[in-house]
Amino acid sequence: MNAITISLGIFFALHFETSLPLNPGYKQQSFIPSTHAVQAAAADEQYAYAISNSKVAQYDRKTGELKKLSTGDAEHLNSGWIWQGKIYCAHSNFPKLPEKSDLRVYDPDTGKLTIHHSFTKSLGSLTWAIRDPENKFWWCCFAYYQKDNAKTYLAKMDDEFKELQRWSFPEKVVKDWDNASASCGIWDGTTLLVTHHHFKVLYRLKVPEKGDTLEFVEALSCPFPGQGIAYDPVTKGLVGIHRPEKKILFTIKEK
Secondary structure, eight states: OHHHHHTHHHHSOOOSSOSSOOBOOEEEEEEEEOTTTTSEEEEOSSEEEEEOSSOEEEEETTTOOEEEEOBSOOSOBOOOEEETTEEEEEEEOTTSSSOOEEEEEEOTTTOBEEEEEEESSOOSEEEEEEEOTTSOOEEEEEEOOGGGGGGOEEEEEOTTOOEEEEEEOOHHHHHHTTTOOOOEEEEETTEEEEEOSSSSOEEEEEOOSSSSBOEEEEEEOOSOOSSBOEEOTTTSSEEEEETTTTEEEEEEEOO
16 A cells, blocks of 8 residues: 555645535544554444455454454455444455456454455446445445546445446536545435545435436535545444544544
8 A cells, every 4th residue: 555655646636625515414523543544444332443455453442452453365455344243345456457356354253354255247446335224235336546537336236246237426526536536435324425535525425216327415524534434333423534644533423
């Protein structure tokens, strides 16, 4: 990740804030310092998880103590989704070409990180993979960057990861990406909350009844400078990271 970080000023335009007006969204409640807070965070009732390019770090969320560090190879983890007691992490070989993506799974009991599924027919780099509230489908985002970032798409897949339908992102959101893409997304009821790569903004998007482009609903404020987020069952808000400050952030909804 060091090479990528050094080149960010060239790879992305690196503006510092969204151009969209923000409605009240989420505010920070607490944090845990973590050198592994590079790509994403996740949380359950007892632990918080910081995700770097190659590791999942498990922390006691009350004391902040590092309890476990994942074993197993990884090149570029992107997000973490807790499902059935395990953490499913989007993974790619970004920025290498041709793109290769897979879904890795971290078992908190064993500490092992293994490949769950390899995407052999999907293009772009997998940045997030989540289940819907009804637990019926996988929703996977494949990202493109720079001049091709409008090609980024969200795919609805069955349990065998067969693509059923796909949607592109709204033009006003793509224009706000600063040459980057959709870093992460989670369901919030019937809409999606999608993060930027490095702006403190959440895009609320809706899957349309007809058409192949997600609908923009609003932009929300948040303390996360982009990257991977997840639902926090303790605060009932979101958990994410502050990459520059190397922190796991716990948030609650603004009143």
